[in-house]
Amino acid sequence: MAHLSNCIAMMDEGIERMLEAIPQLPVEQARLCRLMLMVGGRMDEALDEKLKSQQLIDSEFLTLLILYSSPDGSSTPGELCEFTSQGSTNMTRIGNALVKRGLISRGASAEDRRRVVIRITAAGRRFVLKMLPPMFPRVEAMFAGFSATERSQLSRLLRKLAKNLDQLDAENAS
Secondary structure, three states: OOOHHHHHHHHHHHHHHHHHHOOOOOHHHHHHHHHHHHHHHHHHHHHHHHHHOOOOOHHHHHHHHHHHHOOOOEEOHHHHHHHHOOOHHHHHHHHHHHHHOOOEEEEEOOOOOOOEEEEEOHHHHHHHHHHOHHHHHHHHHHOOOOOHHHHHHHHHHHHHHHHHHHHHHHHHHO
16 A cells, blocks of 8 residues: 555646646645545545455445434435435445344334335444444544644534535536
């Protein structure tokens, strides 16, 4: 696995070469986009390593986390698709895999039998409690050297970026 610092240096050199060919290149924005993709990718790789040992993929674990953190431990397939950024076909596959392992259950809603409800099982709750705590030290180490103020600023800025992306999506949908 390449060191991120080497990848970032190569990216900086590449952006400078691109700037020579395309003078109107928004350099700072391009650099920030690429940095976030590289850092996010590395964070995903670290999570994937932890999950691989449990024969789980990140979208399955994210689904479990969403169900675990919901007030009643349940959601609908449509809500899960939205929160996990998965399509309905993939969410069906995720659901099937988690049902097969006994981590979630699927059934009709008590209020509307046409509506499917997905619920985390007791085994699913135990699984989440087993998997999460060993991840905490790495997550904390990722932000070593960040002050509380810097972490807060980063959160605020990423939320601002998310709002801009939502606005762009809304404009493109119009």
